[in-house]
Amino acid sequence: MWEYDKVTFSxxxxxxxxTKLLVERxxxxxxxxDRVRITADGTRRVTLRRKIIRQRLTV
Known part of the structure; x- marks a missing residue:
């Protein structure tokens, strides 16, 4: 499973x-x-993703 985060840059x-901000994240x-969309007005809409790591309980 993936977790998504959307970021918008003017x-x-x-x-x-x-690039520096995305590398830091x-x-x-x-x-x-995951995806970059550049709109007609020059705004960048960036979608980031990361794997959700589920921990199992050990008894």
């Missing part, structure tokens, strides 16, 4: 800044890039 953010939160 057009004022440069490509380098967006990937390194510290375990997120990976």
């Amino acid at each position: 057009r004022e953010f440069s490509r380098n800044i967006v 990937a390194e510290h939160g375990g997120w990976e890039l």
